[in-house]
Amino acid sequence: MRLKNKTKTLIFFLFFWHSIISQNYEFEDLTFSNKKHDLKWGLKKLNEGTILFENGRKEFDDFKRTYISLNKYYPVSRRDYRKSGFKFLKEALGPLLEASRINSKNAKLNYMLGFIWFTIDPLKQETINAFETAYSLDPNVNSDLTYWLGWTYHLNSRWDDGIKYYNLYLTFLKQHERANVFAIDDVKKKIIECNLGKSYSSKPENVYVTNLGPKINSPFPEYKPSISTDEETLFFTGRRPESIGGKRAENNNGFYEDIYSAIKIDGKWGAAKPLNKNINTEFHDATAGLSFDGNKLFIYRARGDDGGDLYESNLLGIDWGNPKKLNKNINTKYNESSISLSSDSKQLFFVRSKETGFGGEDIYYSELDLKGEWGPAKNIGPEINTKYSEEGVFLHPDGVTLYYSGKGYNSMGGYDIFKSTLVNGKWQTPVNLGYPINGPDDDAFFVVSGSANCAYFASEKIGGYGESDIYKISFLAQKQDSISKLNDEDTSAYGFKLKSAKLTILKGIISDEKTNEPIESNIELIDNEKNTVVTTFKSNSNTGKYLVALPSGKNYGVAVKREGYLFHSENFIISESKEFQEFILDIRLKKLDIGNSIILKNIFFDFGKANLNPESTAELDRLIILLKENPKLKIELSSHTDNIGAPEYNFNLSVNRSNSVIAYLINKGLSEKRLIAKGYGETISIASNDSELGRQMNRRIEFKILEN
Numbered sequence: 001m002r003l004k005n006k007t008k009t010l011i012f013f014l015f016f017w018h019s020i021i022s023q024n025y026e027f028e029d030l031t032f033s034n035k036k037h038d039l040k041w042g043l044k045k046l047n048e049g050t051i052l053f054e055n056g057r058k059e060f061d062d063f064k065r066t067y068i069s070l071n072k073y074y075p076v077s078r079r080d081y082r083k084s085g086f087k088f089l090k091e092a093l094g095p096l097l098e099a100s101r102i103n104s105k106n107a108k109l110n111y112m113l114g115f116i117w118f119t120i121d122p123l124k125q126e127t128i129n130a131f132e133t134a135y136s137l138d139p140n141v142n143s144d145l146t147y148w149l150g151w152t153y154h155l156n157s158r159w160d161d162g163i164k165y166y167n168l169y170l171t172f173l174k175q176h177e178r179a180n181v182f183a184i185d186d187v188k189k190k191i192i193e194c195n196l197g198k199s200y201s202s203k204p205e206n207v208y209v210t211n212l213g214p215k216i217n218s219p220f221p222e223y224k225p226s227i228s229t230d231e232e233t234l235f236f237t238g239r240r241p242e243s244i245g246g247k248r249a250e251n252n253n254g255f256y257e258d259i260y261s262a263i264k265i266d267g268k269w270g271a272a273k274p275l276n277k278n279i280n281t282e283f284h285d286a287t288a289g290l291s292f293d294g295n296k297l298f299i300y301r302a303r304g305d306d307g308g309d310l311y312e313s314n315l316l317g318i319d320w321g322n323p324k325k326l327n328k329n330i331n332t333k334y335n336e337s338s339i340s341l342s343s344d345s346k347q348l349f350f351v352r353s354k355e356t357g358f359g360g361e362d363i364y365y366s367e368l369d370l371k372g373e374w375g376p377a378k379n380i381g382p383e384i385n386t387k388y389s390e391e392g393v394f395l396h397p398d399g400v401t402l403y404y405s406g407k408g409y410n411s412m413g414g415y416d417i418f419k420s421t422l423v424n425g426k427w428q429t430p431v432n433l434g435y436p437i438n439g440p441d442d443d444a445f446f447v448v449s450g451s452a453n454c455a456y457f458a459s460e461k462i463g464g465y466g467e468s469d470i471y472k473i474s475f476l477a478q479k480q481d482s483i484s485k486l487n488d489e490d491t492s493a494y495g496f497k498l499k500s501a502k503l504t505i506l507k508g509i510i511s512d513e514k515t516n517e518p519i520e521s522n523i524e525l526i527d528n529e530k531n532t533v534v535t536t537f538k539s540n541s542n543t544g545k546y547l548v549a550l551p552s553g554k555n556y557g558v559a560v561k562r563e564g565y566l567f568h569s570e571n572f573i574i575s576e577s578k579e580f581q582e583f584i585l586d587i588r589l590k591k592l593d594i595g596n597s598i599i600l601k602n603i604f605f606d607f608g609k610a611n612l613n614p615e616s617t618a619e620l621d622r623l624i625i626l627l628k629e630n631p632k633l634k635i636e637l638s639s640h641t642d643n644i645g646a647p648e649y650n651f652n653l654s655v656n657r658s659n660s661v662i663a664y665l666i667n668k669g670l671s672e673k674r675l676i677a678k679g680y681g682e683t684i685s686i687a688s689n690d691s692e693l694g695r696q697m698n699r700r701i702e703f704k705i706l707e708n
Contacts, residue, residue, distance in 0.1 A: 011667050025105040042102030046109065049096035053112045056088030087114045106506040107138035111145055122155040122441075142194060143172065147187065154190060154413055155440045159198040166191045187543070193440070197412035200435040207472040209436050215271045216262060217465040220255065223458035224287040225470050228294030229397050229450035229549050230505055230582070233298065234262045234269060235285040235395075236470055242274070245282030252532075257286040258462030269363060278322050288350075289339035292397050293547040294536060298339045299323050307335035317505040317542030329366055329374050329390040335363070338445065343397040343549040344525075344535040348374055351391055358382060363404060368637075383427040384420060391415060392445040395431035396452065397549035398503050402427065403455075405444035413440035417457060421618065437473055450549060451580045452501035479480060502552035503580045504574050510560060517557070518544025519562055521589065525550070526557035528571075528602060528615040552578040557602040559622055565589040566705075567622055571601040592630060597704035603661065610656035611662060620661065623703070624668050634707035637661050638678040638704060640685075642695035647681060661701060676706065 018673055027043050067627035093116050100109055114130030121127065127641045134141055139547075149371040150165030170187045173180075211217060214581045216236070227385040239255040258280040260272040264632075274280055277297065289298040297309040297320060309331040311323035325331060330350065339350040346368045362385040364377040379385060387407030392415075394403045400422040405415040409430050416438040418430035432438060433446075439461060446457040450677075510521045520541035525534040525548055539546040552557050553576035560568040568587050600676040602619035605612065612686045629631055659678035666672050687694035 008082065011289040017328075020389075021388050023105065024107045024141075025103055027099075027103055027106065031181045032415050034216065038102050038302070038325040045095040045102075046099040047204065049092045049094075049099060049112065051560065052092035052497065053096070053116070055114070056092060059088065060086075063432075069698045074094050089119055091390070104133075105137060107141035110137065111142050114152075115148060118152060121182075121467070122152050123460070127152050128156065142452045143168065150187075150352055151190065154194055154197075157197065157201065157440055159194045162194045163191055165545050166194070182270045184626045191292065193413045196410055196432075197435075197440055198411055203434075204436055205434040206476045207533070208476060209547075210472050210474075211461075211464060212269060212470045212472055213270055214465060217469040219466040220261075221466060222470050223468045224445045225447055225456040225458060226290035226297075226654060227289050227449060227456055228448050229289065229292045229343075230294075230507055230547055231449040231451075231454070232292075234456070234470075235275075235287045235290060236272070238272075238274075244274075244277065244280045244285075247282060256282070257284045259285055259297075260605060279320050284308075287396075288337065289341060291341050291345070292343045292549045295537065295540065296341065298341070300337055306384055307333060307353070308337060310336045310339055315540065317540065326451050327374055329376050335361075335465075338392050338394075340393050340395045342395055342399055343551065344399070345537070346535070347395075349380070349393045350377075351393055352377070354408035358385040359387045359408070362392055362394050363390050380427065384430060387581060391417075393419075394447045394450055396501065396503075397450055398501050398551050400551075401448075401452075401501075403446045403448060405442075405446065406430070406432075412438055414442040415444045417443050417446040419516075437599045448501075450503055450505050451582070452503075453580075471604060489593050501580045502576075503623045504550040504552070504572065504578065504579060505547065506550060506558065506570075506572070506585060507545070507547040507582070508584050510546060510589065511544050511560075516588075517591060518542065518546070519565075520561040521546075521565075521566070524557075524559045524561070526559065526602070526618045528555040528604075531617045533618075535688045550574055552576055554647065557618055558562055559602075559619075559621070560587055560589065562589055563590055566596060566598045567626060568598060569619055569622070570602045592633070592708055594705050594708050597702050599700050599702045601700075603701045604659060605660075608653065610653060610660050612660050620664055621668075624665060624670065627665075627670055627674065631706055631708070633705060634676075634701045636676045636678055636706055637701070637703045638667075638680055640680050640698060640700050641682050642698045643682045643685075644695065645690040651681035651683075652682045653681055654677075657701065 027039060027046055060209045064399060066327055092112070095117070096113055098112060109136040110130045114127055114134055117124055117127035118129055129151055130458045131145065135145060136147055146169040148371045150162045150169060153161035153165060165679060168183065170191070173184050173187065199667060201211050214233070216222065218238065220234055220238060220240045221507040222238045226235045227233065233360035237257050238260050239257055241255060243255045243258045245256065246683055248254060251255065259275045261275055265269070274701060279285060279297070284302040286300040288300040290296070295315045297313045297315070299313060300308055301311055302308040310326045312326060313320045313323040329337060330348070333354045334351070337351045339348060341348055344416070349363060351361050352364050359378060363380045364378055366374040366377045369375045384390065384402070384404070386406065390404055391407045392405040395401070397402070400421070402420045405417050407415055409418060410432045412435070415510070415657065417433045417434060420427045420430045437443065439459065441460050443457060444460045446455055448455045453475055457471055457473065458468050459471055460468050460470070510519050511517060513520055519539065521539045522536065523539060525538050526532070527534050537546070537548070548558065550572060552574045554574060556572045556574065558570040558572065564591065570585065570588055600619050600623065603612070603616040625636070637658050639657040641650040642655050643650070658677070658679050662672070662675050662677045665675055682698070685698045687697040689695050689698060
């Protein structure tokens with residue numbers, strides 16, 4: 001009997017104590033009967049903060065209504081809460097915290113603090129504490145409290161808690177006839193996202209994600225990374241106090257955007273530095289994309305009421321030239337943001353917000369016309385674009401793999417990163433890259449190295465240096481027992497076999513043969529089978545560096561030309577099955593001096609025959625141009641063989657091949673007085689005939705300058 005009474009007493013005590021600690025204390029004379037001064041101060045700060053909070057909340061609610069009416073769907077991202085009203089909300093934080101110091105057990109006050117902390121950083125413990133306190137004091141203090149509490153749990157990967165409170169809010173919405181259908185759809189989508197988050201996080205992808213560290217990231221936001229194909233140069237957007245002009249945005253008090261860059265030094269990223277004043281101005285300047293060779297930077301600029309446009313700047317030596325605004329087929333009255341240029345520079349993919357699109361922002365593309373201008377933009381289509389927003393488009397240099405960030409398909413919250421592959425001219429259903437690449441908040445602006453063994457993106461993950469940081473992803477081949485021991489800068493040191501792309505990167509330095517001085521040269525990439533120029537570009541005028549991406553499955557010719565020099569040619573036949581490889585080829589150009597000679601590496605004959613193959617046309621046409629531009633040139637055209645076969649046979653074959661080339665040149669209008677055909681058979685070798693590679697080098701066509 002005594003035990004029963006003690007139990008009743010304990011239950012009563014616990015109930016009483018719970019009622020005390022969960023009581024919602026108002027700012028009233030009765031509550032603060034002995035602390036009149038504190039009450040006066042607390043009320044003053046509460047009123048100050050409440051006015052600012054309500055102003056900020058009203059601005060955002062107005063923005064949200066406009067957003068929904070334009071986009072025809074509800075899910076405004078957490079980032080959008082910083083586009084309107086955020087300044088008031090941030091200013092409200094100080095006085096409301098002062099009021100909380102006087103009375104921390106007020107439901108409305110904690111609700112307001114929770115909402116403000118949510119807009120600043122939902123991953124902070126303060127956000128969860130404030131909303132949980134508000135709910136424990138009065139679950140009905142605001143009709144949308146369960147929504148915000150559910151979203152906070154969602155963003156902290158507390159999937160089941162998120163689902164629980166989303167369902168409470170969904171029940172509330174369904175009980176009210178005037179509930180917005182978009183709001184109901186939003187909550188249902190977020191419940192699906194939590195369930196997807198549970199599924200993805202239970203089966204993590206075999207990747208290693210690492211923060212790039214304090215040389216790149218800061219306490220301020222960094223995002224929109226872009227890398228060169230060889231992963232040697234990094235560009236990104238930062239909003240830091242040292243921004244040009246030092247201005248802050250009116251809507252969120254954040255610093256204006258500037259563009260920063262970093263280069264690799266001994267395999268590690270050096271300290272990031274802002275670009276020159278040609279690029280960064282007193283307004284918003286953000287990275288939008290980078291060409292495959294790192295010599296063309298695309299920039300997003302916002303000017304006053306302008307929705308935001310795309311610009312292009314070229315690297316001139318060590319400095320970036322003045323950005324040029326892209327034409328009206330790309331830039332419109334709408335907002336254009338991220339951009340990706342194909343490796344052949346003939347297609348441009350970009351993001352645009354347009355009322356007639358599929359959603360808030362869609363991916364579009366444009367093709368280079370015969371005049372070298374970007375043609376009319378076309379929506380990439382419903383295979384990629386959804387009724388939600390797409391952002392951060394990136395086309396891999398292989399030309400068939402598209403990465404982007406989107407809120408549709410199987411997102412686990414905010415923007416997730418997706419991948420689609422082009423098959424027979426059609427983009428396949430996008431695939432979510434999974435956890436831990438994607439998380440419950442925005443993961444965006446995903447760019448991949450040419451090798452496809454690592455990638456970079458921006459995220460607001462727990463433990464970062466600031467609001468948004470730049471991260472690196474290494475794709476691992478198999479599970480490892482010692483992931484914690486990985487070196488952040490070089491996972492290859494641990495023997496990981498990383499995923500590969502069907503791509504060849506050719507890079508090097510072009511210089512003068514005698515002086516070794518770097519040379520700016522024109523470079524052509526030719527599809528020998530089609531006899532067409534795939535793309536043209538230049539080596540850097542200051543360093544002589546060049547880079548070209550060669551997707552697998554073609555016979556490529558590479559031609560380097562500079563006025564006053566002999567052109568240089570290379571040939572690469574890359575099979576369809578060839579995986580990623582990187583060649584470093586330094587090229588030393590020879591001047592048009594008597595006695596200088598070059599090998600023509602893109603002239604082809606069938607085995608044992610002297611008839612020119614069609615793939616030889618582009619190379620011979622370059623020789624014709626050189627001879628026509630230099631009418632005093634007289635050349636010897638010679639053919640050489642390996643030592644397979646009888647010497648007499650090889651000699652006759654070489655003579656016949658030289659005569660075939662000379663005949664082609666004469667047929668194109670060149671005087672035979674300027675052309676001498678020679679056949680040397682196997683007598684002049686440039687490599688050993690003991691290996692196939694050596695014999696291949698010995699089988700060649702070359703020409704030598706006799707007169708100039």
